[in-house]
Amino acid sequence: MSTRPVRVGLDVGGTKIDAVAVAPDGEILGRLRRPTGWGEDAVVDSIVQAVTALARETGLALTDIGSVGIGIPGVVDVDGGRVIHAVNLGVESLDLAARAQAALGMPFRVENDVKAAALGAAVLRGASESMAYLNLGTGVAAGIVFGGRIHRGARGTAGEVGHISVDPNGRLCGCGQRGCIETFCGGGALAKAWGRPGALPVQDILDAADAGDPAAIALRDDLHHGAAAAVRVLVLSADVETVVIGGGLTALGSRLEDGIRAALRADAERSAFMSTLRLDERIEILAAGSPAAAFGAALIGASVSEKEIVFHG
Template sequence: MTAAPTAVRIGLDVGGTKIDAVALDDAGAVVARRRSATRGGADGVVDSIRDAILRLDRGGAAVAAIGIGVPGQAHGGVVRHAVNLGVEELALADAVSTLFDVPVAVENDVKAAALGAHALGDGTGSLALLNLGTGVAAGIVADGALLCGRHGAAGEIGHVAVDPAGPSCRCGQTGCIETLAGGAAVSARWGRPGDTVREIFDAADAGDPSAIRLRGDVARGAAAAIRLLALAVDPDRLVVTGGVAGLGERLRSAIADELRRSSATSPFLRSLHLDTRVEMLPSASPAAALGAALLDARVLV
């Protein structure tokens, strides 16, 4: 029987509606997990994080360090433009460090999820994680370290323009990957408020022509993102996650079909076997919270 840890690292994936919190022992194993509600605004977010940590059953173990993944930009412990949290700017690392008197690392949630997905595998080699959620972004882990880049923009591939005739993007460009495969953009193009990408896929299955077109665009945008990651990074693993990825096999097979179709004329692309290599991360995976707990040691600037 393994002895209870005396100290744990805490990881939190802070989403717009809920926080997924985990505690890791020295070996990196998840020894506790709890989900709780997120309150909005700067004070609400800090209070929700405090409550999530206090309510996590750590079995009496001390808190050694805290890592936090947030849906927004995170640089130097400061969160910016986290629209889903109602936060424009917040010195989150300082605020939480003051509460618990331990080191606190803060990172974008997609990057944290990439680190966690890497750790949930065998923890070796490289991995690119594509998040298909409200927006589209990727996290890249190379040689065990998270790639952040000079401006924190590494992996922001949702705003690579791939279709000159495509829809206008909120970033000011035309035909960005996000306009094709981002949940918010696809739902807006569908034009039925409240409908998610799942409803659009259902309508496509039922034969609706505009839903079929949008489903094709989701696959086309996701496949473009996969190709981009494969050719820029050539990772050992290509993982897809996010709210849209909750479609599971329905989405994976659509992306795989598109990858096969788009590589038909290219022996080089076919040799990469992208269509058979895309993995879907299960929606209940603790990857983002786990990755947050591993943040401070694994960040490559």
């Protein structure tokens, strides 16, 4: 790991990059957001520009930056620094770490965005117990952290709860299965099932449900019960102490949180075993505007290997 002090983390999304500069003691020195380009060359250029702009606004020289970590959607080859099938960015196969490093002359590491967010959320909470981060957005995925370390599993798929089928007769999922958790509580699947125009389809579903629309009520129930199923799977399979829920759907606020808690309590009322787990008390909603994903990426950027424990500070 570089002896230079500042670590930079980038959360690269389909429309924007959230960038943070992190001091050795974990203090966030600066933060900015910039648009993300489309296509492999534009993504690299956007990342280079985000790092240089962050350094300029924070009063840093590029030589003050010891490492850069990138959290990005898609399949990530952590050791090779390669991103594959990041469809929302127009990326098929990109040697991201090598190209960014060649442009800026500093070491880069790349991680899946949800796993980066899981690590960042765990460290920012300051808790040492096991934790899962459940991302409810267009799709559904999770990351698991034990003792400050991302748990990847044998082939890197630990936490892919969105593609666990809970209803073999349910809606067709993009993965080819039916009734996956994502078909119940993923924003994209809900919008498709709703089938009505609107800029915020999940919010429209909740509004229509409040007004008594039967189709909307059914989809609202799907959202809450699907997210509750994801929490249940994470606790029963990984035995994490806490499930932190983040992602775009958390903008729904208490309409999401209260519904998930109610669904978990309803499950507990039907099962003495589930009641003992007290799942409704083991979820948290990530604070709005949290830099968890970018912060986690900064920690990953400073790590030597994906098996190293990444410490705060």
